[in-house]
Amino acid sequence: MSGTFQIRGGKRLHGEITPQGAKNEALQILCAVLLTDEEVRIKNIPDIHDVNRLIEILGDFGVKVTKNGQGDFTFKADKVNFDYIKSDEFKKDGAKLRGSIMLMGPMLARYGEAYMPTPGGDKIGRRRLDTHFQGLVELGAEFNYDEEEYFYSLKAKELRGKFILLEEASVTGTANIVMAAALAKGKTRIYNAACEPYLQQLCKMLNRMGANISGIGSNLLTIEGVEHLRGTEHTMLPDMVEIGSWIGLAAMTKSEITIKNVNWSQLGVIPNTFRKLGIELEQSNDDIFIPAQENYRIQKFIDGSILTISDAPWPGFTPDLLSIILVVATQAKGSLLVHQKMFESRLFFVDKLIDMGAQIILCDPHRATVIGLNQEAPLRGTTMVSPDIRAGNALLIAALSAEGKSIIHNIEQIDRGYENIDGRLKAIGADIERI
Ligand SMILES: CC(=O)N[C@H]1[C@@H](OP(=O)(O)OP(=O)(O)OC[C@H]2O[C@@H](n3ccc(=O)[nH]c3=O)[C@H](O)[C@@H]2O)O[C@H](CO)[C@@H](O)[C@@H]1O
Ligand SMILES: C=C(OP(=O)(O)O)C(=O)O
Structure with missing residues (x-):
């Protein structure tokens, strides 16, 4: 089964979301x-x-x-x-x-x-x-x-x-x-x-x-x-890739979201990596609370140079969240180098984000530089095809933040990894239909 999502973006979301089992x-x-x-x-x-x-x-x-x-x-x-x-x-x-x-x-x-x-x-x-x-x-x-x-x-x-x-x-x-x-x-x-x-x-x-x-x-x-x-x-533990995706979703859509029962002690560097993008998030018991934020500013390294986020075997940052980091950086204030060390073909989806108005330079198959738009120029809705499970979800988040209508084909790639994603997003106010 394949299929298509139609998304009308630019809406603020609100509420609680519970991650699926990993x-x-x-x-x-x-x-x-x-x-x-x-x-x-x-x-x-x-x-x-x-x-x-x-x-x-x-x-x-x-x-x-x-x-x-x-x-x-x-x-x-x-x-x-x-x-x-x-x-x-x-x-x-x-x-x-x-x-x-x-x-x-x-x-x-x-x-x-x-x-x-x-x-x-x-x-x-x-x-x-x-x-x-x-x-x-x-x-x-x-x-x-x-x-x-x-x-x-x-x-x-x-x-x-x-x-x-x-x-x-x-x-x-x-x-x-x-x-x-x-x-x-x-x-x-x-x-x-x-x-x-x-x-x-x-x-x-x-x-x-x-x-x-x-x-x-x-x-x-x-x-x-x-x-x-x-x-x-x-x-099963809650899915840490989903948890990271919902943090990114909240930031991109300026939404207040609580992610329930995240098993915080098992999240490693994930929360702090999102904080480096300027996203506020708080631990509340075993939940993550993300307040609505109008803007978020990417940190720099101590010497003032541009921040790099790269993947590494655990306890390093999981490669499965780099596409989310990349998409979130497109609306941050500041610049980021995303360095996908493990996989060779996981960054090519940036051409879809560029079509939507994002400022990205694909330096080579492993590295992309993102110049954030500081939420001043929203992404524009477009038609795209989901290339892989995580890029698919990253594009979905981009579409939810974008102005206008987006169509995402080949959502089988998203359904491979995310349970009832449209139903759960609708429950927090997203305008998403399976067509
Ligand atoms: C079903 C499943 O669980 N899939 C996950 C699993 O895939 P999977 O187990 O297939 O991934 P591996 O850990 O074997 O390797 C991932 C990639 O990283 C490279 N590599 C790996 C270790 C290392 O020290 N150096 C290095 O370069 C490998 O050559 C490969 O290209 O782990 C990956 C890495 O977290 C995740 O992206 C996948 O979602
Ligand atoms: C790459 C992934 O999945 P798989 O290893 O099953 O292809 C993933 O879960 O991000």
């Missing part, structure tokens, strides 16, 4: 249900395309899936069907999202074999999988890649723990290796591990299932393998 946590946690034959109950699962596709894949693989209520499912992987995993159907299904790659570690650990088509996800530059396979091969797996079918396979009679130094702190790569190591023989140490909150959540869940993982939250994870994992219950 998409990228859900993708890890759902893959982990394969590690046990017992029931795993998961709550606060966002109702979004990528996550629903992964749940369907689990069902087709033979996992018993029971819906207990909104966002609340029980999974039981006591019998699975490898015919599906080797089928053409799975080659299509698995290729539709990025998160499916994390089925490989659990499949390998539990059944000694794993298969996967080249996964999908955002087309935001090269997205290599070397780190995943490096780790799984070091644990003892035999790796094969069928270049004609774009199909990966791994086989292992047994996995044996060892010291693994990752060549990069890959988020989904670390998740894959941790899940495999949890059922390997002996001790695995993963150095240069990714350590973002969603991975911490995964490790904590695995420990509740009987795994023995220490170093959680650091870049050195130690995993003492166990023979068997049990069932458990798990609740």
Whole structure:
């Protein structure tokens, strides 16, 4: 299903918005249900395309899936069907999202074999999988890649723990290796591990299932393998990318918005990064309150030079929020250099913002300079196509702040990651229709 949003911008919004459960946590946690034959109950699962596709894949693989209520499912992987995993159907299904790659570690650990088509996800530059396979091969797996079918396979009679130094702190790569190591023989140490909150959540869940993982939250994870994992219950954190997006939305539309139950302690540098753009935000219990602001001024570095905001592995700033930072800077007072270090093709959406009247120079595929308009010349509504999930939401925020009507096509890209986004925006006063 694709579709189109029609937005009439320039309206101030007001009210409370509650972030959905985290998409990228859900993708890890759902893959982990394969590690046990017992029931795993998961709550606060966002109702979004990528996550629903992964749940369907689990069902087709033979996992018993029971819906207990909104966002609340029980999974039981006591019998699975490898015919599906080797089928053409799975080659299509698995290729539709990025998160499916994390089925490989659990499949390998539990059944000694794993298969996967080249996964999908955002087309935001090269997205290599070397780190995943490096780790799984070091644990003892035999790796094969069928270049004609774009199909990966791994086989292992047994996995044996060892010291693994990752060549990069890959988020989904670390998740894959941790899940495999949890059922390997002996001790695995993963150095240069990714350590973002969603991975911490995964490790904590695995420990509740009987795994023995220490170093959680650091870049050195130690995993003492166990023979068997049990069932458990798990609740997803709120989605930090959504939280950042709503901060940006409030600033761009000069709106007073409260973001509910954000789990502030897990937001890392996100709140302060938005503050560097001059956006006021306050912690109120576990909510974020953003007052209506007529203007916001971008800070400079101490030496007076232009502020740079760049991405980095956690606890650095997540690359998934840089497009929001960029769009918000277009209406700030001052200038900003956005440096997207991780991905090569995530900044090209700036041409749409330039069409809308934003002052941006795309320096190269990784860097864009934004000269803020200080809310003196509003962006103009236009027709655009959502290129990827986060740029799509950034364009949506631009359209909500812009004068006049905007049309955004290909909103499937937005629905991939944001639950009922039009309904929730309408509830705080946005003029948005799905047409
Ligand atoms: C389903 C899911 O969870 N997707 C997220 C996950 O993707 P994913 O796990 O695919 O991303 P990785 O962490 O593997 O890497 C992201 C990119 O950064 C590069 N890289 C990574 C680590 C490093 O130290 N140096 C470096 O240059 C990689 O080569 C790659 O181009 O993490 C990304 C980075 O936070 C997020 O953008 C994605 O939304
Ligand atoms: C890039 C993202 O998603 P995926 O890794 O699923 O493509 C994202 O969530 O911003």
